[in-house]
Amino acid sequence: SSMNEEFLKKWQMGLQIFSPSIDNTSVSERKRAIKLSADVAMASLRKGTTCWSRALIQKTATEDNFLVRQMLSGIKEEPLINKKLPKVMCHRKIVRRSKKILMRRKSRSAMEEVAAKKLVKKKTQGLRNVVPGGEFMSSNVLLIQETLDYIISLQTQVNVMKSIVDAAEAGIER
Amino acid sequence: MSSSRRSRQASSSSRISDDQITDLISKLRQSIPEIRQNRRSSTVSASKVLQETCNYIRNLNKEADDLSDRLSQLLETIDPNSPQAAIIRSLINE
Numbered sequence: 001s002s003m004n005e006e007f008l009k010k011w012q013m014g015l016q017i018f019s020p021s022i023d024n025t026s027v028s029e030r031k032r033a034i035k036l037s038a039d040v041a042m043a044s045l046r047k048g049t050t051c052w053s054r055a056l057i058q059k060t061a062t063e064d065n066f067l068v069r070q071m072l073s074g075i076k077e078e079p080l081i082n083k084k085l086p087k088v089m090c091h092r093k094i095v096r097r098s099k100k101i102l103m104r105r106k107s108r109s110a111m112e113e114v115a116a117k118k119l120v121k122k123k124t125q126g127l128r129n130v131v132p133g134g135e136f137m138s139s140n141v142l143l144i145q146e147t148l149d150y151i152i153s154l155q156t157q158v159n160v161m162k163s164i165v166d167a168a169e170a171g172i173e174r
Numbered sequence: 175m176s177s178s179r180r181s182r183q184a185s186s187s188s189r190i191s192d193d194q195i196t197d198l199i200s201k202l203r204q205s206i207p208e209i210r211q212n213r214r215s216s217t218v219s220a221s222k223v224l225q226e227t228c229n230y231i232r233n234l235n236k237e238a239d240d241l242s243d244r245l246s247q248l249l250e251t252i253d254p255n256s257p258q259a260a261i262i263r264s265l266i267n268e
Contacts, residue, residue, distance in 0.1 A: 031246035038238060116220075120195075123224035130231045144198040147227060151205050154234040161241040168248050168262045 003045060003156050010041035011160065014071045033067070036060055040071050042157040048083040051142070052150045055085055055133025085136050199223050206230050 014037025039060050046053035057080050061068040072078050124143055128134030131150050137143040199220050203209050206226050209218055218226075248262060 027246050027250050030249060031242045034245050035239065035242040038242065119221045120224065123221045123228075126228045127224060127231075130228050130235075141194045141198065144195065144202060147231075148198065148201055148205060151227070151231065151234070154231065154238070158234055158237050158241070161238060161245075164265050165241050165244050165248070168245065168265055171262065171265075172248065172252060 001156075003152075004160050006045055007041055007156050008160050008164075010044055010075045011038055013075050014038075014041055017071050017074045018067065032064075036064060036067060037071060038157055038161060040068055041075070042153050044072070044075060044077045044080060045153060045156075046149070047077070048080050050146055050149050051085065051133040051137055052131050052146045053153075054080075054083040055136065057081065057083065058085065059132060085133055196220075202227055 015034065018033040018037055039056055043053040043056040043060075048054055048057075057068070057072075061081060069078075069081060072080055121140075124140050127143055127147055128137065131137075131143070131147050133146070134143065137146060203218060203223050206223070208230070209223060209226055212218070252262065
């Protein structure tokens, strides 16, 4: 698929840019560079249009600002470093107030529905913890949309990395 | 009077996003291999789908991490001048 190809190209570009550090340093430094370039490559596929990809770029830039800027310039995606994240919206008080009004008029089955929704809310908090930028996604609709896109991107990253690493290991055993 | 207007607005907007969320959760259900492969997937609850989604994402991240590990180990163990190194370089270079 074209997403696989684009990820591979960008990841390879990142590895080339990092290769001086890949060749000369410790295994753990090398692994960090490999993982970093894979994450920047994956996030750049979205060109800043999703919250998770912007959050991931910012997270990697916090870990190694210089390397990330180098890589973004290498893959010609420099603007991504400046993409802002949405402000956290503190609307919990308003939601609680309108819920209280709703509750007064509901029947028992509707109350059960509300309890089920509470459970869903708890689980969506778990999602916010694993999706980059989740803390900035106040709407559950946005959270799940971003989650779907993040999963597709992760699958791409893992599939391509797996083919490369499997092929490399097979090449060595020969 | 204004409070009833507010509650009507709140309930109609929450109705729209409820439908959206149901739709999105069924999309999630399709994306998680564990749930998709289970024949009774239509009976999986929303909260289970969300739980499995968290687990799936954690597993994918762990897999990417392990793969980075393996690749860095490979680069460590091979002699840079060997033909094996050339194979690897051709894979990770354009």
